[in-house]
Structure formats: C-alpha cells, structure tokens
Amino acid sequence: MDSTSQPVIPDFNTISFIYFDLDDTLIDHKNAQDRALLDVWSQYPQMQQIEPLEFVTEYGATNHRLWEAYRNSEVTQRELRRLRFEDTFQRLGISSVDWREIDKVYMDCYSRHWDWIPDARKAFVRISEQYPVGIMTNGFTVIQKKKFEYFSLNRYAHHLIISEEAGHLKPDTRIFNFAAEQAGCKPGELLYVGDSYSSDVTGGINSGWKTAWYNRSGMQPELNLAHFTFSEYHRLLGVLQNTNTT
Ligand SMILES: [Mg+2]
Structure with missing residues (x-):
C-alpha cells in the first residue's frame, strides 16, 4: 500500500492514547x-x-x-x-x-536554536485536550530532559519516555511495550506519531500500534505501511477530530 492508497480517514476509533516522537516531529532538531x-x-x-x-x-x-x-x-x-x-x-x-x-x-x-516544527505546538496542545498524550524519544536523557523543560512538555504529556532510561531504542518493540504499559493501554489502542519511517512507523507497526507518519520531506518508500501519512499538522488534527466526533 503506498501513501496514495491510504484511506482518506484512517480507522483511529480504537485510539485512547497518543505518543509523539520528539525530534523532527514536534521539535525542529x-x-x-x-x-x-x-x-x-x-x-x-x-x-x-x-x-x-x-x-x-x-x-x-x-x-x-x-x-x-x-x-x-x-x-x-x-x-x-x-x-x-x-x-x-x-x-x-x-x-x-x-x-x-x-x-x-x-x-x-x-x-x-531549539524551536517547534511549524504548527506542531498548536496541534500538540489541541490533541492533548482530546486524548491523553505522551512523548517517546530516542535520545540522551540529559539533553531530552532539557527539551521537556524548555518546551513545557510535562504540562501536556502524561508520560515522557527516553530510550536511554527505558534501556531500548526505537524501533525495538520493547520500548513500545514499555510505553504501552506506562499508558495502561493495549497496543491497538495506541497511536504513534513520528517522522522516521524506520524507527517510528516500523517500530509502531511491529508492536501492534496505529501509526501516523509525519513525512515532511515527501519521502516515497516502496512500501508505506503507516496508517496515516501527513506533511502538515492540520491534516493530523483533521483526522483525529473527525475520529473523535464519529
Ligand atoms: Mg524523530
């Protein structure tokens, strides 16, 4: 299935918790x-x-x-x-x-030079009003914690998970399983939003999660298994709002 054959509105009805990647998904690393x-x-x-x-x-x-x-x-x-x-x-x-x-x-x-990805802050805050949200990031604890603080992410995120602390890096399914446990959700109830096809989409799918791929650069992999692909945040907001009201 390529990105053009994805359903216009993905089946996100089972979603009860949304984790976001940090670097190059919310923050312009x-x-x-x-x-x-x-x-x-x-x-x-x-x-x-x-x-x-x-x-x-x-x-x-x-x-x-x-x-x-x-x-x-x-x-x-x-x-x-x-x-x-x-x-x-x-x-x-x-x-x-x-x-x-x-x-x-x-x-x-x-x-x-830290700053948000265009429109990501607005989308993240609005989504956090509809769903419980968390962050799951590959990175070094000392640096990522500074970002959490700088961007006040703990005001919105229920769980802030860093690979160095979890002991495994995405796409290892063990960090996704750890995050699922923290959220108290089954894999099918979780959505992962991230920019890396190899770490975020592959890891999420292998862990049984739904995935939303932030494909800002317009990459075209041979096979796109992401449940939803977007390059502008208003499109993600659109499908989640649609899902939440139906
Ligand atoms: Mg990333």
Missing part, C-alpha cells in the same frame, strides 16, 4: 543542529578552509552512521559524542581541534 554547526564553523578559523555546507553534510552523515552503531550497542554515548566530531574532522582534514571543546560549544549553540 535538524534545523537547530545545522544552525549550531554553522555557529561552530564560524568560531574556528581552522575550519574555514572548508565550506560550511561541507562541514554540515559530513557531520550529518557521520552522526547518522554513529547513531546506527549506538542503536546496535557498538559504541557508547560518550564514544558517539567524541567520534561524531573526530571522524568528521578527520574526513575533512581538519586538525588541532579538541572534540570536548567543540562538543560543549555545539551543545550550547544547539539549545539556543
């Missing part, structure tokens, strides 16, 4: 990351031998590879934070930059 990297680039003359876009692109690819390794328990959190800069610098031929210093500068800049 990618934009904050890229802007923080540009800040780092501009502060270090030794980096300016390369183009800023080259740095952003190389870091993005390296970080993605290392997150896969972290997911597979091949590197620790500290190794990931070190290697994502060290490997990027090595590939780009940049030397004499200490990763600890860069990591600190990067994290400071990153948090200064």
Whole structure:
C-alpha cells in the first residue's frame, strides 16, 4: 500500500492514547543542529578552509552512521559524542581541534536554536485536550530532559519516555511495550506519531500500534505501511477530530 492508497480517514476509533516522537516531529532538531554547526564553523578559523555546507553534510552523515552503531550497542554515548566530531574532522582534514571543546560549544549553540516544527505546538496542545498524550524519544536523557523543560512538555504529556532510561531504542518493540504499559493501554489502542519511517512507523507497526507518519520531506518508500501519512499538522488534527466526533 503506498501513501496514495491510504484511506482518506484512517480507522483511529480504537485510539485512547497518543505518543509523539520528539525530534523532527514536534521539535525542529535538524534545523537547530545545522544552525549550531554553522555557529561552530564560524568560531574556528581552522575550519574555514572548508565550506560550511561541507562541514554540515559530513557531520550529518557521520552522526547518522554513529547513531546506527549506538542503536546496535557498538559504541557508547560518550564514544558517539567524541567520534561524531573526530571522524568528521578527520574526513575533512581538519586538525588541532579538541572534540570536548567543540562538543560543549555545539551543545550550547544547539539549545539556543531549539524551536517547534511549524504548527506542531498548536496541534500538540489541541490533541492533548482530546486524548491523553505522551512523548517517546530516542535520545540522551540529559539533553531530552532539557527539551521537556524548555518546551513545557510535562504540562501536556502524561508520560515522557527516553530510550536511554527505558534501556531500548526505537524501533525495538520493547520500548513500545514499555510505553504501552506506562499508558495502561493495549497496543491497538495506541497511536504513534513520528517522522522516521524506520524507527517510528516500523517500530509502531511491529508492536501492534496505529501509526501516523509525519513525512515532511515527501519521502516515497516502496512500501508505506503507516496508517496515516501527513506533511502538515492540520491534516493530523483533521483526522483525529473527525475520529473523535464519529
Ligand atoms: Mg524523530
């Protein structure tokens, strides 16, 4: 089933609790990351031998590879934070930059660029008035907790679940099962809203949940098994309001 053959109104009648992914679903992580990297680039003359876009692109690819390794328990959190800069610098031929210093500068800049995805705040708040909601995120506890606080997510979310605390990363079904237990719901009563097809949609479906895929970039996977796909939040609001009143 591709996105065009999905029913206009998915069967969300059984939904009694909705979990959201955090990064790039509610919060624009990618934009904050890229802007923080540009800040780092501009502060270090030794980096300016390369183009800023080259740095952003190389870091993005390296970080993605290392997150896969972290997911597979091949590197620790500290190794990931070190290697994502060290490997990027090595590939780009940049030397004499200490990763600890860069990591600190990067994290400071990153948090200064945090912002909501367009319309996500309004949708999240409105949905939280109709359904109990929670957050389930792959990420590091210390960083994700700062985001919870910064965006006042605990005002709306009944459960805030972080992979590092749960002991498993999406798409592992064990974190979805843990979240279901926390919500006191059966899998078929849960909806997961997330931007990653491989982590959020696949993990949700394998756990028996309903899924809503926030496909902002218009990806077209060969097989789209998400129960609902949207690129603008008013469409998600539309189907949930429709579901709730029928
Ligand atoms: Mg995400």
